[in-house]
Amino acid sequence: MNAAEYLFLFAGMGLVTYLPRALPLLYLSHKKMPQWLVDWLGFIPVAVLSALLAPLLFVDSGTDTITLGKLEFLIAIPTLIFALKTRSLGGTVLIGMLLYWLAGLFL
Amino acid sequence: MSSNTYSREDIGPALHAAWPICLGYFPIGLALGVLAEQAGIPWWAMAMMSILVFAGSAQFICVAMLAAGSSIAAIIGATFIINFRHALMSSALALYLNNIRRSFLALFAYGITDESFAVNMARFRAGNWNRFQALIVNHLANSVWIIATVSGVLTGQFIPAGALGIDFALIGMFICLLVFQLHSRIHIITAIMAACIACTWALFVPGDSYIVGASMGAATGGFFLNRKRNT
Secondary structure, eight states, rough: HHHOHHHHHHHHHHHHHHHHHHHHHHHHTTSSSOHHHHHHHHHHHHHHHHHHHHHHHEEETTTTTOOOOOOHHHHHHHHHHHHHHHHOOHHHHHHHHHHHHHHHHHH | OOSOOOOGGHHHHHHHHHHHHHHHHHHHHHHHHHHHHHHOHHHHHHHHHHHHHHHHHHHHEEEEEEEEOOOOHOOOOOOOHHTTTTHHHHHHTTTTTTEEEHHHEEEEEEOOOOOHHHHHEEEEHHHOOOOHHHHHHHHHHHHHHHHHHHHHHHHHHSSOTTGGGGGHHHHHHHHEEEEHHSSSHHHHHHHHHHHHHHHHEEEEEEEHHHHHHHHHHHHHHHHHHHHHHHH
16 A cells, blocks of 8 residues: 555544544543433443453453453452552553463463 | 643653553554555555554454455445444543534544553542643554554564463453552443443454444443442
8 A cells, every 4th residue: 555545544443443442531521410410431441441351351362252261250250459559550450461471381 | 620731740651650551552553564565555655554544453453354355445434333333432531621622623533543542531530630741642552553554564574473371461461450540339330331342242253343332321220220230
């Protein structure tokens, strides 16, 4: 692809990425939201993060099954305990990567 | 809740909040750059993509689709579907960014990612956080992302696949960000519901629709449990 084609592609991707990020905020920021919406949105962060994480730990994309045997899940257990104890994002990322790397070397 | 003046004292806590995201983004961005290099994408195109799009998972899929020879329309369509989840995050951020001028919101919205969203929401909820600090977090994360992805293209041939647990960086980040959101028993139940729905959905429906579907489904479940408890 040449520069113009790349620019066209990435501008298109940028637009469809930006609009969902911007429009709800621009609209809702100047509205008085009903209480039920405020309450519902309060559960969105925990729901989104769990929905992003769980399939990475439990779905085996090779066999299309749910399993408790993925290395990602086994390493996630000590990583989760570390996160609960320390509440340190940087430490959790480092510990998780270290354990995963070591497990890959020895297993 | 959010002060209207920006002060120098905002910078320190914002850096403190942002560095773990940057730490996670660096290896992930590097890994993306390495794949892009293998797919024949030049460094300047990677820079252009990281500036215009700034969305990790969509960029990974774009590189894979380019390598497979997909059409531009198909790649843009896939990007829209994957990134639509940010509409939920953008809505939730409106809880803490009410009556802010639109130019600020337009700039802020550019940097809403899974990670910056989770960090900023946890801080806003704790109360000692303002919109300028949130903006700094977004843009620091973006800067590191651009540098990391371009570095990955330039140094691609020197980095072996899977080195140093790079593949776990995103999972580690999600785990701790999830911990930050477990405010009550109902939040924990909501997380379990989201996990069950997402895994089942991901198994039966191809693509990434499970993210938005499971998020909305579980949030609705949490909402009704909460309402039942309060009546």
